[in-house]
Amino acid sequence: MPNGPNQAYADEYARVNGIINDRAEALAAEIGQRxxxxxxxxxxxxTDTANLNGDFPHKxxxxxxxVGWIGRHCQPITRPFGPWVRLGTVFxxxxxxxxxxxxxxxxxxxxxxxxxxxxxxxxxxxxYPGLPREELLDAWACDQWKKEHYYQYQRGHACGMCTAVCxxxxxxxxxxxxx
Numbered sequence: 221m222p223n224g225p226n227q228a229y230a231d232e233y234a235r236v237n238g239i240i241n242d243r244a245e246a247l248a249a250e251i252g253q254r255x256x257x258x259x260x261x262x263x264x265x266x267t268d269t270a271n272l273n274g275d276f277p278h279k280x281x282x283x284x285x286x287v288g289w290i291g292r293h294c295q296p297i298t299r300p301f302g303p304w305v306r307l308g309t310v311f312x313x314x315x316x317x318x319x320x321x322x323x324x325x326x327x328x329x330x331x332x333x334x335x336x337x338x339x340x341x342x343x344x345x346x347x348y349p350g351l352p353r354e355e356l357l358d359a360w361a362c363d364q365w366k367k368e369h370y371y372q373y374q375r376g377h378a379c380g381m382c383t384a385v386c387x388x389x390x391x392x393x394x395x396x397x398x399x
Contacts, residue, residue: 224338225380230373237263240308247310256314263308264377278307283349286319289326290347293333293382294357297326302389324348326388333382339365342382 244260251258261276279296282288288298288305295303325347334342341362345355353359367376383389 223381225370225373225378227373229380230378233374233378236306240306244308244310248312251310251312251314254314256312258310258312258314261309261311263306276309278309281309282307283322286321289322289324290351290356291325291327291333291386291388292331292344292346292356293337293342293386294353295383295386297386297388299326299388303383303386304389321349330387332385332387336385337362337382338369338379341365 240263241260244262248258248260261278263278279290279294282296283290288296291297291303293303296305296307297303298305327346331344334344339358339361341358343356343358345351347356362379363376366379370376370379
């Protein structure tokens with residue numbers, strides 16, 4: 221991945237999105253059977269092409285639920301899996317317990333992802349709740365680069381070069397660094 225996406229990465233990206241979507245549908249159905257309302261929202265679905273936004277910010281929901289923080293690469297980072305997470309959302313009126321919201325980045329002074337971005341789309345500030353995406357990422361530069369260089373993989377929707385160098389993703393869930 222440090223040299224860019226490949227077909228295996230693109231295939232896995234699509235496969236995992238399918239799993240997320242299937243599980244969101246199943247979870248929404250189960251919640252419905254238990255008497256609450258629930259609506260799943262697909263992973264990685266971009267409907268606002270003018271602003272390169274999805275219907276709902278899965279990443280923001282994850283930080284508010286205490287799942288992780290947003291790295292300088294504008295991707296969610298969790299303690300057990302680093303940036304190697306994919307997100308889906310189910311809206312519900314079911315009362316559920318929640319962890320404390322993340323209030324700050326745990327990236328420290330690291331900027332490997334910013335340096336690795338071939339599109340020079342990463343702006344480099346440290347994330348905090350409420351920081352506008354535009355201050356982290358030039359979404360247009362990122363999108364254009366991917367379409368020009370990686371169109372053959374998911375029609376230019378996947379790159380991953382910034383994610384591949386994140387030190388939080390270079391560790392196994394037990395804390396070991398792969399050799």
